[in-house]
Amino acid sequence: MFSHIYIEEEVQDHPVVIDVLSKFPKAIIVSINNYKNVFNPSNQNFQSQKLKKKLILAKKKDNYIYKGSPLTDTFHRGKFYYNTLIMNCLYNCDYCYLQGMYNSSHIVIFVNLEDYFLETEKILKEENKMTLCISYDTDLLALERFIPYTSKWIEFAKDNPNLTIEIRTKSNSYNKISHLKPIDNVILAWTLSPDEIVKDIEKDTPTLNRRLKSLCDATLNGWNTRICLDPILYVKNWKNIYTNLISKIIVHPELMNITDITFGVFRINSEYLKKIKKMRVDSKIIYHPYKKYGSVETYKKEIQIRIQDHILNELLKFFPKEKIFY
Numbered sequence: 410m411f412s413h414i415y416i417e418e419e420v421q422d423h424p425v426v427i428d429v430l431s432k433f434p435k436a437i438i439v440s441i442n443n444y445k446n447v448f449n450p451s452n453q454n455f456q457s458q459k460l461k462k463k464l465i466l467a468k469k470k471d472n473y474i475y476k477g478s479p480l481t482d483t484f485h486r487g488k489f490y491y492n493t494l495i496m497n498c499l500y501n502c503d504y505c506y507l508q509g510m511y512n513s514s515h516i517v518i519f520v521n522l523e524d525y526f527l528e529t530e531k532i533l534k535e536e537n538k539m540t541l542c543i544s545y546d547t548d549l550l551a552l553e554r555f556i557p558y559t560s561k562w563i564e565f566a567k568d569n570p571n572l573t574i575e576i577r578t579k580s581n582s583y584n585k586i587s588h589l590k591p592i593d594n595v596i597l598a599w600t601l602s603p604d605e606i607v608k609d610i611e612k613d614t615p616t617l618n619r620r621l622k623s624l625c626d627a628t629l630n631g632w633n634t635r636i637c638l639d640p641i642l643y644v645k646n647w648k649n650i651y652t653n654l655i656s657k658i659i660v661h662p663e664l665m666n667i668t669d670i671t672f673g674v675f676r677i678n679s680e681y682l683k684k685i686k687k688m689r690v691d692s693k694i695i696y697h698p699y700k701k702y703g704s705v706e707t708y709k710k711e712i713q714i715r716i717q718d719h720i721l722n723e724l725l726k727f728f729p730k731e732k733i734f735y
């Protein structure tokens with residue numbers, strides 16, 4: 410999986426590093442001073458690095474937790490925060506904003522979880538309640554077989570009932586955490602996409618059926634689960650393929666018990682899109698004539714409304730409106 414593993418000298422004896430290294434006995438180990446020396450240089454090719462993945466194990470020194478948008482509805486579960494435990498992702502979706510955000514696609518794992526936990530406890534003392542998204546700038550559950558951060562955060566949430574965590578994924582790795590007992594303050598959220606999009610655009614991700622299997626198993630086991638139809642892409646035949654997707658979801662009666670379902674059209678930071686266009690000529694999604702609204706580019710209003718009305722009408726046939734957010 411990883412040809413090379415770069416390790417910051419400062420963390421070479423950290424238990425997480427020792428555990429990760431035991432899983433990749435054939436990788437070439439390179440000792441480094443600071444992960445930024447490998448990760449940040451601008452003369453790197455994000456897509457060719459995806460073909461030969463490298464791992465970086467580092468220590469995060471500050472900014473363990475970021476404040477999220479105050480407009481995010483946490484359903485009375487406190488203010489919204491997010492963190493970056495890992496930078497970059499095993500998958501390679503054509504529309505992924507990480508290509509515009511980072512110079513490198515090497516995966517950086519920050520090993521000092523203990524500092525993230527301390528910072529979270531500090532905020533909880535000040536705020537009393539908080540909602541924390543822990544699968545940001547990565548797909549955390551997809552990496553669980555190498556680095557069991559999802560399990561560790563669920564254990565942490567068990568001891569901190571005023572903390573709600575959301576773990577968003579496209580993975581089929583629920584079996585890696587299915588031994589854990591469901592707790593009320595954890596939301597497992599699956600991004601579901603039509604088969605056509607998975608195959609052509611969401612490269613290296615599990616098929617829709619495999620994601621659905623993980624979602625159904627987690628829901629049946631009693632977890633709070635969320636379905637995310639996000640991003641919805643305005644592709645040829647979009648109406649049929651997304652109607653078809655919803656029909657594949659609702660054949661599973663257990664999914665009537667999901668906590669909620671969210672959807673949203675594709676949107677991306679305009680600077681990131683500009684950078685991605687300079688690197689890629691191989692994806693139609695990137696070259697759609699998007700409209701700029703502030704710093705974000707997305708479909709023009711009339712397309713957004715057509716998509717929104719159609720998806721909402723379809724979902725309302727099966728889910729109560731209290732469970733649908735967009």
Ligand code: SF4
Pocket residue numbers: 497498499500501502504505506507546547548579
């Ligand atoms: S799953 Fe998310 S983070 Fe990973 S490549 Fe796709 S869009 Fe990017």
